[in-house]
Amino acid sequence: MTKKEILELLNQHEWKDVEFKEAKKDVPKNAYESVSAFANTEGGYLIFGVRKSGTKYEIVGITDVDKVQNDFISTLRQKDKISCIIDVKESLKTISGKDLLVFNIQEAKRQDKPVYLNGDIKRSFLRKGACDVKCSDVELKRLINDASKESYDNYILDFDINKCFNPKDITWYRQQYEGKAGNRSYLSLSDDEFLFQFGLIKETSSGRKPTVASILLFGQDGYLRDILPRPVIDCQRYLYDSTSMGEGRWHDRVVCDYNLVQTWSNILDWYYRFAEIPFDVDPKTMQRKDQPSDYFAFRESIVNILIHQDYSDQTRKAVIQHFSDMTRFWNPGDAFADIETLLEPEEKDVRNPLIVTAFRRIGFSEHAGWGLRDIFRSWRGLGYLPPEIINDKSKKTFELILRQEILLSEEHLAFQKKINVHLSQDEAAVFAYACRKLSVIHLNDIKAIIDKPVSECLEVANQLVNQALLAQVSENSFELDSGMKEKFTAMVHDGVHDGVHDGVHDEAHDQLNETETKILQACKEAKNTNQLLAILEYDSRTRNFRNALANLLGAGLIEMTIPSKPRSKYQKYIISEKGIDLLKRIENNGSRRE
Known part of the structure; x- marks a missing residue:
């Protein structure tokens, strides 16, 4: 310091x-x-x-x-x-x-x-x-549990191994294991011997007994609830964006109170109900590929929430909340390592080593760490903002947020064009991120954006400083240059960025489509997003809706009621004087636009 x-x-x-x-x-x-x-x-x-x-x-x-x-x-x-x-x-x-x-x-x-x-x-x-x-007493108990030399999932339970497991779930797991290239085959072993070889059941003076991990993975319902009276996870889907939290209840909910194998299957079924499945053909096989583009990141995030949560916590359940603009994964139990270490490719101290190893043996999660590096890379490949991690060691909780927001969006490309800068791909991405945050960013943030060594991240930041786009706050932290901050904020306030498609312009479109006309008419009185969706009879913020809203804002036909906070959950939209004039012409002569 x-x-x-x-x-x-x-x-x-x-x-x-x-x-x-x-x-x-x-x-x-x-x-x-x-x-x-x-x-x-x-x-x-x-x-x-x-x-x-x-x-x-x-x-x-x-x-x-x-x-x-x-x-x-x-x-x-x-x-x-x-x-x-x-x-x-x-x-x-x-x-x-x-x-x-x-x-x-x-x-x-x-x-x-x-x-x-x-x-x-x-x-x-x-x-x-x-x-x-x-x-508090509860917080003390959590600290003491985490301090134990023996992990909770390795505890031995006095259950009958002939009764406590679901054979179908073990069969599914063994099929996945045998199907993974490089695994040693155990086809000749019985289920009990298979679990024993993997340390999931232990030899005791009273014979072989199951571990907590084995019951969590394959346990029959009654035995599972004996050690975990709460659900494993609560999956909630909302039809509105995350800034509208509290404006309505979930649309689709799945509460999983069964073992991890069954939970995994049920969460995937839930995910496929809302995942966008593109029509895509493999050029080599000419076969259709139906896997959603975000499948890998979502899969690893599910695995992460299943294998790292604190199962000794009897009251707090894991939660997945899916909104139209983001998915939030919340877990009881913090990561023992700090965020910087979590993103490095080295072995980490984990809460449930037996469960982690069991999932890795069938190809889920990376070989070292929390699987977070794979999630970051997959999400980055889709062009989205880097995932957010909140590792709260005081509350002993872990949160992962995947935002479906394009990092290098049209508004940021347009802004870079407007200020006449020519940046490399890495520089453009970091600069766009700094514009979004409008606060201090650190080398860890830059590393998450471009996935380069720290030395190269520092070089990218210094290049932006040399061009007066960023200002250096300390050795490893930076922020948007004050002049750039004023320019970008002014552009946001003017609403120009929302309407840009081929460069910055402030001219209205030549013609309004049906959706744009309905929104313009609805905004004679201030309306929030949910009210507009209801008028249009839309279930969610479709691309058509987002484009229509962006076009109207960009053309100056409607205005934000809180322009200083474009993403405020209290944001509403109201017709401008320019929009009133256009609406009168449309209503008078039936034309879309003069």
Whole structure:
């Protein structure tokens, strides 16, 4: 952390990875609560020598740096004060002649969590936003479960292996296994011996017994519900976009409360009910290909949600929510690794190693990691915005979002044409992403967009900085140049980007089609998207609807009621003066447009 970064932070409220303490003469007691919170969550910075005054922060400095530093560090090495030795990196910074101590508190290993104070496990804290919050009993249990040396899916159950499994599900799995190239054949083995060879049932003093993993994968309903009283997953389909959340209930819902093999089959059936299946012919075989374009990304996302969720969590179920513009995959149980590590091709510490291995043996998920790299590559190949990952270690949840929004859309290509820049494909993609975010982007974001080594990602960012398209915020972070931000925001406000098809123009189309005319007539009073869909008798935001709306906005015939926030869930559309004039001409002489 540089002096510049500290000064920038001092002008903001506290946020989840930074906490300020006055500590002018002594270490405040609540500093150790912050240490516990950082160690139990995602790590962070603790800065001594800053006083909070109302909504601002004042640099007061530390009068005896050696004493404060020694007192703090020595306490962190006392087992009766804090439950494990904390990895801390400290540095001294001087600003305006005043000394500040900066401590970088690392996240503890999962085996060392919860990190607690004064020998009392109840004094364990989590970092939530800008606050250090004492762990609830449920949160403590989750931390303790994740710290166990033996994974939950490896626990042995006292069930009869002759009764607890569904033979059809084992047969299906064995067929998938034998059909995968490179697998050693086990056709000669019985089902019990097959499961034993894979570690899914164990030898005990009472004979062979099933593991939690084997029941989750192949268990009969009664045995499954004995260990998992909640559904495995809740699949919900909505006919509107995600910004309209709350305007209606789901249209199609499947709640899966059966084993993972059956759940997998049911989720795929649910997916195919709404997937767009193109008519495509393989040029080599001349056979029709009916696989949806997003099938691979969706498949790996389903696998991800099945193999990595926390099955020891008896109350929270996994959820898939499919909207017209995105699909959200939500899981109880966070990833043990950070997001950057998750996207690297190395082996990761996983919550359910037996279940993960079982799926990989039949060709699902990548050989290392969470399958996320494959999802990113597949989604990137479709031209969409990179997937979003929210790995919340305080709530112990994991979320993956696939947005069906083109990254290099016509609006961004038109904007680049308007400002007269000539960019490589990678540069254009990163610049378009920065325009969409209108906030800081990091090297990890750039890597997710172009899938290149960090050194090449940095080179692309620097090229954009050299062209005054991006501004460098810190060593590894960038944002849209202020001048570019003003230009892009102005274009969005003017509605020009929505109506562009062959370059930027502000002329209305020569003729309105039927859908455009109906929308224009409906917008005599402000209407939101769902109201317009109802008038048109559409079930969802079809391409025809989106194009009609874009054409009317681009031609200046309708306007947004909240132009500063084009994607607001409260957005409505109303006819403009130009649109009123055109509608009068249409109604007067029956022509579409003069």
